[in-house]
Amino acid sequence: MSPTAGKNVDIRPATGKLGILLPGMGAVATTFIAGVEAIRRGISKPIGSLTQKGTIRLGKRTDARTPLIKEFVPLARLEDIVFGGWDLFPDDAYEAAKEAGVLSKEHLDELKDFLSTIRPMTSVFDQGYVKKLTATHAKKGRSKRDLAEQVIDDIKAFKKEKGCDRLVMVWCGSTEVYRSPSAVHASLAAFERGLEESDAEIAPSQIYAYAALKCGIPYANGAPNLTLDTPALLELARKNGVPVTGKDFKTGQTLMKTILAPGFKARLLGVAGWYSTNILGNRDGEVLDDPESFKSKEVSKLGVLEHILQPHLYPELYGNMHHVVRINYYPPRGDNKEGWDNIDIFGWMGYPMQIKIDFLCRDSILAAPIVLDLALFMDLAQRCGMSGIQEWLSFYWKSPMTAEGLYPEHDLFIQLMKLKNTLRYLRGEDLITHLGAEYYD
């Protein structure tokens, strides 16, 4: 057997329906749902989705074996997906998508019959965690434990009503205020006591995550929220054998950073500074206008360059870099964010150069295929018996979760190699190392 051969894992087939549960049914979630339905109706293509359009090379280059990923590993079919979720507002997915202003009137009119059937369940909300929004569609409960039990009841009822075989949960809700783990997060027992006592350090997103993990449902965290990054919830994921992944979808500016920075480092070009600023006018932008929610986002965005450029290994090139990230709420732009980057680099003999990027991007258009891929890959992971943090999905995250003591991998190209090698491993194929073994024969 080749030393790099995969394992050929026993994968449970993707039979029956897959329910995708979305806490937060705003711009990203409704753009995702509308896109999947448009693809199913043949009026759109799954552009930007690795699970739908990506291929994977197998064996030697001369073997000419490059199947589609969705034909190589058994993923749920788009036809088998059903959607559910929760939101602070009672608007159905059609109304919410209209409000979000991402998709055209033509697209929305065409999909209205479908979108208007998807109504959010009542949310778990705490104003302390999202200062800029006030819920009109929230649960009442005697304690946070009671709220968690209500979410578990919602999940069970949804599964039964829709006849789902399996479920996955992808957080598409707002960015919560910045929090680091506290005593209540130190163990599952402490967390469960905290639910009982309605400990203020337990965020709404953690109540959804707890409910999902209790029910054995994989959870992906699309926001920079602390949520799963706690010993308590990781303990629960391990105990129940559930895969988890996060955090913060890697879309616009950070996607660009993780494409460009590996190139600078590969060519050993220095970076003196990287100034990034954004104007954004959607509800996400409004929430991020609160300094405490922005802090969560800032921490998530800032880590990227540090980890890719490794200033401790290249102090002369990256040891003195100034990295600044700003987001300004500017309503006229709606969901069509504009992100500027000014990058001060230096080359041979220290001569300075500048690169300017002006990315007129559509945030939710970039995020929607990520939600789809994560849901399908997390469902696959569970059917493969994988549990705990899924580092092979780092490709999708601004701030990838890692096992304790490990640094996250941010380089998009290494992330993609890791993802594809994981798929090869699962199917018993040779891992691709790019080693030119022929030189040594």
Ligand SMILES: NC(=O)c1ccc[n+]([C@@H]2O[C@H](COP(=O)([O-])OP(=O)(O)OC[C@H]3O[C@@H](n4cnc5c(N)ncnc54)[C@H](O)[C@@H]3O)[C@@H](O)[C@H]2O)c1
């Ligand atoms: N769009 C992107 O490219 C992108 C990239 C990375 C991360 N994100 C993150 O994804 C999330 C969603 O982004 P969006 O543009 O759709 O924002 P949005 O404001 O349009 O939607 C978020 C929705 O979550 C709801 N919500 C907030 N707290 C909730 C709770 N406790 N329970 C249920 N619903 C709740 C809000 O009512 C809102 O409808 C945000 O956290 C954002 O930071 C988005």
